[in-house]
Ligand SMILES: *[C@@H]1O[C@H](CO)[C@@H](O)[C@H](O)[C@H]1NC(C)=O
């Protein structure tokens with residue numbers, strides 16, 4: 064039976080699509096807050112359409128099981144961002160968000176301007192454009208945190224987009240004393256529309272190369288997750304076990320089997336015109352503080368008797384921890400302790416620790432190597448940045464390894480034989496109770512379609528489940544993504560906005576599994592040191608302490 068308006072095939076299809084979309088939205092609605100704690104996404108979700116068939120026309124994604132396909136749909140919907148229409152050319156900043164004209168106001172709260180430890184602080188952010196007119200729509204990307212430099216204290220805030228130009232940021236108040244509010248405009252909604260368009264239209268703007276070699280012949284061709292069809296045939300390196308796609312143009316005189324390495328190719332030039340580039344100006348409209356209309360700090364009074372220490376918010380979940388005297392204190396669960404070199408050795412004694420991922424997990428590997436005098440790197444003559452690496456402490460029977468995740472990875476040349484997917488590595492582990500697995504996978508995925516990332520994580524999750532089924536004692540940790548310092552050059556491919564959305568996907572996919580998340584996002588945001596792709600040593604030290612506190616709980620062995 065056809066509805067009366069369903070007279071043309073396209074309309075019918077649209078009708079069916081909308082019905083399914085609404086149905087899924089309604090189903091999703093039920094557990095959305097649990098699913099995605101940092102945003103009040105019930106108000107954001109329905110306004111966005113990211114139907115995968117409309118985009119990335121030259122990308123092929125491996126087919127999914129019905130469950131995985133439904134999960135992908137739900138994740139894409141729940142991580143969708145409010146849409147800001149693309150600005151008409153030539154772009155003028157006039158009607159885009161201007162941090163200099165926007166304001167932060169501390170709300171008096173229920174106790175009329177008095178706060179105790181355990182209370183919440185709420186601030187209202189009103190955004191305005193470069194002409195000083197209040198914005199009427201949402202979609203800006205804001206970050207909020209609370210600091211006390213003297214106490215080396217800090218906590219991340221939760222931002223809610225009211226979709227009318229105003230935003231709330233909610234903070235837990237875990238320490239007594241002064242607390243300074245910092246709200247940053249990372250990108251305007253207009254800039255985000257451009258970032259979104261780039262991923263849709265130019266998912267190959269970061270590219271890779273491979274050298275092919277046989278006998279006296281050598282050729283180099285371009286490789287990527289998504290390769291534009293040309294006259295040149297493709298070599299299909301899709302992984303047979305995980306289904307991860309990877310392609311290179313076929314060399315003219317060599318076979319696809321002659322591929323010997325993989326390396327960073329470069330970046331397509333000029334994907335934005337100079338007008339569009341105006342939307343990404345450090346110090347003007349990218350990662351700029353928004354000033355307070357009144358005071359920017361409050362004095363937090365001692366905790367009142369009977370009040371819970373840090374209460375979780377009514378609209379969002381609370382923070383995962385906070386800094387006090389420079390030390391990260393995780394909320395809920397593990398108490399983070401400080402580990403000296405000998406305490407680290409003691410904790411890792413008899414253990415095998417495998418680290419997989421990008422340079423942000425290699426930092427951990429390097430940190431432990433530097434911290435432990437008896438841990439010696441076994442020289443496999445592999446380049447520092449790419450690895451794989453291995454360190455041994457014979458006396459304490461500790462083995463520590465680092466290996467890069469599979470492509471896309473923008474690294475110097477790597478032998479194709481060391482280019483492994485995390486899922487396959489996990490499947491190859493002979494699990495034993497003293498095995499610790501730590502991985503991170505985010506920094507190289509920004510410019511590529513979200514579908515690629517979702518599939519990658521689903522395949523890693525399957526491997527984690529298999530590992531935990533066969534060796535229930537294995538400890539699995541995931542280091543989450545973190546914000547970084549942004550220049551135009553970095554932003555176009557690796558903006559914090561790309562990162563944030565991938566981080567939400569990761570948290571959703573591993574939710575409910577027996578894996579421990581180390582919240583690098585909040586640990587970077589809550590720290591007073593500037594954002595950096597590779598967070599500075601004080602933050603790494605806290606992350607390692609957090610990891611070790613999990614591996615060796617206080618009263619454990
Ligand atoms: C925007 O929405 C919020 C939440 O509904 C409301 O408190 C605020 O007054 C609104 N702001 C404007 C300018 O309408």
Ligand SMILES: *[C@@H]1O[C@H](CO)[C@@H](O)[C@H](O)[C@H]1NC(C)=O
Pocket residue numbers: 123299300301
């Ligand atoms: C690449 O190979 C995989 C696995 O054999 C296959 O499923 C896929 O369709 C191929 N893709 C292309 C574009 O040929």
Ligand SMILES: *[C@@H]1O[C@H](CO)[C@@H](O)[C@H](O)[C@H]1NC(C)=O
Pocket residue numbers: 281282315316
């Ligand atoms: C392929 O081989 C032909 C004939 O030997 C040669 O002319 C051509 O330059 C080669 N092409 C490449 C890309 O090496």
Ligand SMILES: *[C@@H]1O[C@H](CO)[C@@H](O)[C@H](O)[C@H]1NC(C)=O
Pocket residue numbers: 268269330331332333334552553555556557
């Ligand atoms: C990012 O992409 C742009 C455009 O493709 C390119 O010009 C720039 O070099 C790239 N930079 C980084 C750090 O990725």
Ligand SMILES: *[C@@H]1O[C@H](CO)[C@@H](O)[C@H](O)[C@H]1NC(C)=O
Pocket residue numbers: 241242358360361362
């Ligand atoms: C806010 O900070 C300033 C200086 O940083 C300080 O003088 C002032 O007392 C603080 N205000 C409150 C309410 O704590």
Ligand SMILES: *[C@@H]1O[C@H](CO)[C@@H](O)[C@H](O)[C@H]1NC(C)=O
Pocket residue numbers: 096103105106223225377378
């Ligand atoms: C979402 O935010 C709106 C506006 O702040 C609020 O009225 C509503 O209760 C929130 N929804 C949930 C489920 O928390």
